[in-house]
Amino acid sequence: MTAPEELRGLVEAYLGELALTPELGGLEGSMRHALAGGGKRVRPVLCLATAEAAGAEPEAALPAAAALELVHNFSLVHDDLPALDDDAVRRGRASTWAEYGEAVAILAGDALLAEAVRLALSYPTPAVARELVQATLGMIGGQYLDITGAETDLAVLHRLKTGCLFSASIACALWVAEVPEREQAPWRAFVDEVGLLFQIVDDILDEDGYLLEHGREGARVLADEAAERAQARLAEVPADTSVLAGIVTGLAARTS
Amino acid sequence: MTAPEELRGLVEAYLGELALTPELGGLEGSMRHALAGGGKRVRPVLCLATAEAAGAEPEAALPAAAALELVHNFSLVHDDLPALDDDAVRRGRASTWAEYGEAVAILAGDALLAEAVRLALSYPTPAVARELVQATLGMIGGQYLDITGAETDLAVLHRLKTGCLFSASIACALWVAEVPEREQAPWRAFVDEVGLLFQIVDDILDEDGYLLEHGREGARVLADEAAERAQARLAEVPADTSVLAGIVTGLAARTS
Numbered sequence: 001m002t003a004p005e006e007l008r009g010l011v012e013a014y015l016g017e018l019a020l021t022p023e024l025g026g027l028e029g030s031m032r033h034a035l036a037g038g039g040k041r042v043r044p045v046l047c048l049a050t051a052e053a054a055g056a057e058p059e060a061a062l063p064a065a066a067a068l069e070l071v072h073n074f075s076l077v078h079d080d081l082p083a084l085d086d087d088a089v090r091r092g093r094a095s096t097w098a099e100y101g102e103a104v105a106i107l108a109g110d111a112l113l114a115e116a117v118r119l120a121l122s123y124p125t126p127a128v129a130r131e132l133v134q135a136t137l138g139m140i141g142g143q144y145l146d147i148t149g150a151e152t153d154l155a156v157l158h159r160l161k162t163g164c165l166f167s168a169s170i171a172c173a174l175w176v177a178e179v180p181e182r183e184q185a186p187w188r189a190f191v192d193e194v195g196l197l198f199q200i201v202d203d204i205l206d207e208d209g210y211l212l213e214h215g216r217e218g219a220r221v222l223a224d225e226a227a228e229r230a231q232a233r234l235a236e237v238p239a240d241t242s243v244l245a246g247i248v249t250g251l252a253a254r255t256s
Numbered sequence: 257m258t259a260p261e262e263l264r265g266l267v268e269a270y271l272g273e274l275a276l277t278p279e280l281g282g283l284e285g286s287m288r289h290a291l292a293g294g295g296k297r298v299r300p301v302l303c304l305a306t307a308e309a310a311g312a313e314p315e316a317a318l319p320a321a322a323a324l325e326l327v328h329n330f331s332l333v334h335d336d337l338p339a340l341d342d343d344a345v346r347r348g349r350a351s352t353w354a355e356y357g358e359a360v361a362i363l364a365g366d367a368l369l370a371e372a373v374r375l376a377l378s379y380p381t382p383a384v385a386r387e388l389v390q391a392t393l394g395m396i397g398g399q400y401l402d403i404t405g406a407e408t409d410l411a412v413l414h415r416l417k418t419g420c421l422f423s424a425s426i427a428c429a430l431w432v433a434e435v436p437e438r439e440q441a442p443w444r445a446f447v448d449e450v451g452l453l454f455q456i457v458d459d460i461l462d463e464d465g466y467l468l469e470h471g472r473e474g475a476r477v478l479a480d481e482a483a484e485r486a487q488a489r490l491a492e493v494p495a496d497t498s499v500l501a502g503i504v505t506g507l508a509a510r511t512s
Contacts, residue, residue, distance in 0.1 A: 021390070021394075021397070023398075024393060024400065025400060025401065026401075026406070027396070027397065078363075081359075083357070083359040083362060084359050101339070103337075103339040103340050104400070106334055106337060106339060107334075107396055107403070109366070110330075110369065110396050113369060113370070114389055114396060118390070121386050123382075124382075126379075126382040126385065129373070130377050133370055133373045133374050133377060134277070134374070137279055137280060137367065137371065137374065138277075138279040140366050140367045140370060141277070141279035141280045141281050143363055144280065144282060144283040144360070145281065147359050147360075147363070160279055164279075
């Protein structure tokens, strides 16, 4: 089993060398700016770790893992736009629109999404792309709820905004590893808890959402409970899931 | 063979009844606004006519045809934004951002693209979605060239901005009709000319591009030559292409 830091190294190397569609021409600079901002690469690492636990080479899951990261960054590029969250800074650097202008940022986001689907379609089965696109649609629906500020259950909002793409990180890996659909249920039960855990910890760190609703201690309890359920679900998966268990522990304890 | 007007009726009915992903929630209104503006539905009609000429039921190509129209409308919704072309009116009605605001229009465009891919992925073969996504990437590259105003060959710009999605209209239909790749060449030679024809006539009607570069008479000659080449290519396709021949004649003669 490959350690998470090593998996992350694979992801960074793959993203760094990723050949974009030549017809995108000069748009490439803004797309690479969006992708190069670092971040934790949680989704692609989860994808590679799942693929390996399910019996595939982690390398076989790299196109799917990169596709997940491209979709994540597509959403960040568009969410940062002045008309949406109006964030000029992202991970300590100029956000894409602040660096390249709004028009280029809109197109760069579009192109990141389309490139992501192209990568997901590099597999013989369309199932990888289907998971990715369904998750993307859920995520867009969540972003719409967020900007309209409608009275929405926090759990529903988070399941859409964050949970969908987390679920897809696991589900895409299962298809890459050719796990038959009838054997995917225990994996899918696991990932729901991981998405929730990630979001609660995010809110604690950002002093947002769950922290505002439940207080710091209440949110911490919820996070620990989600981590516990995630580990319990993971224990039911008939595979060596030690690396995934370590990732869950890391997600629960993270401070940034 | 089904007449173009009847094919267009099939497209309108399918789009009108199309069930969008439930998680998109309230975003649906803005997406339907973008889709309901009418337009000529040239791409989906070409797709259905090609599918039928290649031996499939036109109805079998409806998801692919709708996907092409969704991608076309995704590009219009984003192109109309203030940061890009700043068009508040589209086909005599408020453009999507003018009606729903910029934030919603950005998300509606994203969702139209993702829904388009979901439709293309409803086929057992991933080839339909692959054609659609490659065309989308080319189109985004063309739009980038357009907004940066770089010195670009008009033919290159148009091939990207318009030609790619036209080609995909035929290519997607060929995959739906299960035409083997080795038999697709005469079809693909045909569609290149159709895309060019469509764009030249567009420029004549909009007093843009080819008209500015070649004058009204010069552009008309180019359009007629493209139509002639398209018909010649079509004659080399071993199928009943009478409906497609009529569509080409209509595209050459159109006045709106």
